[in-house]
Amino acid sequence: MSFLQSMRKPIAVLVILAISAFSISWAPAHAAMVSTDEILKQNKQNLDRERLTILLDRSEVRKQLEAWGVKSEEAKAWIDSLTDREIAEIVNRIDQMPAGGSGLGTLVGAALLVFFVLLITDILGYTDIFPFVKGK
Amino acid sequence: MPVPAIRCGKTGITFLVLFLTLTFSCAHFSHELNSLLVSELPRSVEIPSVPFYPQEAYQCGPATMAMVLQWTKANVSPQDLIPKVFVPTKKGSLQTALISTARRYNRLAYPIKGVEALLKELAAGHPVIVLQNLGLQWFPRWHYSVPIGYNLAKGIVILHSGKEARRHMRWTLFMRTWKRADYWGLVVLPSGQLPVSADEQSYLSAVLGLEQARQFKGAAAAYTAALERWHSSLGALMGLGNCRYALGDLIGAEEAFRHAAEAHPQSGASFNNLAHVLAEQRRYPEALQMAIRAVDIGGPNKPMYIRTLQEIRTVIKTGPE
Numbered sequence: 001m002s003f004l005q006s007m008r009k010p011i012a013v014l015v016i017l018a019i020s021a022f023s024i025s026w027a028p029a030h031a032a033m034v035s036t037d038e039i040l041k042q043n044k045q046n047l048d049r050e051r052l053t054i055l056l057d058r059s060e061v062r063k064q065l066e067a068w069g070v071k072s073e074e075a076k077a078w079i080d081s082l083t084d085r086e087i088a089e090i091v092n093r094i095d096q097m098p099a100g101g102s103g104l105g106t107l108v109g110a111a112l113l114v115f116f117v118l119l120i121t122d123i124l125g126y127t128d129i130f131p132f133v134k135g136k
Numbered sequence: 137m138p139v140p141a142i143r144c145g146k147t148g149i150t151f152l153v154l155f156l157t158l159t160f161s162c163a164h165f166s167h168e169l170n171s172l173l174v175s176e177l178p179r180s181v182e183i184p185s186v187p188f189y190p191q192e193a194y195q196c197g198p199a200t201m202a203m204v205l206q207w208t209k210a211n212v213s214p215q216d217l218i219p220k221v222f223v224p225t226k227k228g229s230l231q232t233a234l235i236s237t238a239r240r241y242n243r244l245a246y247p248i249k250g251v252e253a254l255l256k257e258l259a260a261g262h263p264v265i266v267l268q269n270l271g272l273q274w275f276p277r278w279h280y281s282v283p284i285g286y287n288l289a290k291g292i293v294i295l296h297s298g299k300e301a302r303r304h305m306r307w308t309l310f311m312r313t314w315k316r317a318d319y320w321g322l323v324v325l326p327s328g329q330l331p332v333s334a335d336e337q338s339y340l341s342a343v344l345g346l347e348q349a350r351q352f353k354g355a356a357a358a359y360t361a362a363l364e365r366w367h368s369s370l371g372a373l374m375g376l377g378n379c380r381y382a383l384g385d386l387i388g389a390e391e392a393f394r395h396a397a398e399a400h401p402q403s404g405a406s407f408n409n410l411a412h413v414l415a416e417q418r419r420y421p422e423a424l425q426m427a428i429r430a431v432d433i434g435g436p437n438k439p440m441y442i443r444t445l446q447e448i449r450t451v452i453k454t455g456p457e
Contacts, residue, residue, distance in 0.1 A: 032443040033412050034405035036344055036375040069224030078220070081236035081349035083341065090232055114275060121272065125309045128270040129277060
């Protein structure tokens with residue numbers, strides 16, 4: 001993740017250069033057809049630049065999903081089924097995704113304390129952690 | 137709110153530092169419930185036809201998704217959904233995975249937020265996937281469940297959750313756990329059906345997702361449904377035209393773009409796309425007229441309109457390729 005993050009700018013520059021170089025040929029078959037996406041977008045400034053960013057973001061999110069163990073073709077189908085806005089939301093929050101399990105047994109004393117705190121909050125009806133706390 | 141990987145199942149001891157600042161959210165939900173009691177909602181609802189799958193460890197994402205997809209008559213099991221929804225190293229499922237998976241089965245995925253939308257959808261017979269944080273802010277335990285009903289008088293929500301079908305959960309507890317997940321919910325419907333709580337922009341964005349997933353038939357049905365509620369909606373008309381175009385239905389696309397152009401004479405995009413489908417039908421004089429109209433209207437997409445006009449002029453001069 002941190003590697004990807006640190007490489008983000010250099011990769012971005014490279015891809016922008018590459019795409020600019022081929023920008024004449026880089027266009028879908030009906031380039032001048034207005035997509036539904038553009039109709040729904042509020043701010044239509046810098047459409048071309050936005051497209052580049054989104055293109056980068058899609059490949060980055062896909063790489064991240066694959067790094068998390070999602071199969072390549074599933075990651076592709078996943079990303080392909082999301083709108084530009086949804087991709088942008090993921091990119092904005094990707095750093096805040098909680099990391100996978102760690103620290104098991106490192107804080108046993110704290111664990112006991114948390115156990116009791118959660119037990120009490122369960123009984124008080126604030127949380128729903130332990131199935132054996134009845135009457136919820 | 138962060139994008140949580142919903143791990144649901146085991147209480148992993150994953151906390152790092154303990155902030156013993158127990159910030160309970162002591163909002164009083166009772167008055168909220170009272171205001172809902174006097175509204176037009178039925179006092180008690182339970183959707184009988186939602187199947188239940190008990191979840192395996194961490195697998196509440198695939199399980200809840202299978203429940204709602206099967207309710208929409210999609211033939212799919214939680215096992216089928218694991219590679220699509222579950223992120224192995226995060227031991228959980230992300231919200232966007234649920235959204236994209238629904239679309240891959242040609243279903244509309246419409247995110248909702250808040251109590252009113254939830255109760256309205258349940259009252260309309262639509263089950264909802266909700267995200268809950270069963271723990272506390274500093275000790276999150278993310279979980280997906282499927283509310284299938286409620287009883288306002290008894291103050292309970294009825295939900296398929298974890299290993300328990302039709303669990304009756306106290307309203308206050310449900311609201312506390314849901315609030316910690318920012319009241320996030322997801323309605324999954326066969327494409328062409330509208331969520332009752334839908335507003336135009338959010339609904340069109342959800343249908344755009346179907347279009348993005350290349351489910352053009354489903355998206356076209358969904359745009360058509362939008363036009364029944366929001367007559368002459370520009371987004372819906374343009375979306376319908378674009379989907380029909382993608383399906384190779386030039387006549388249908390022409391009809392939608394023409395409708396858009398008539399209802400929204402200031403939308404250059406309608407004229408531009410209309411010009412395209414006319415040109416593809418080799419009706420060049422009409423196409424030329426529409427392309428000129430688009431350029432005259434202008435706007436942020438004007439460079440595209442100019443390109444369209446140039447293309448059509450070239451075709452008229454040199455003939456189609």
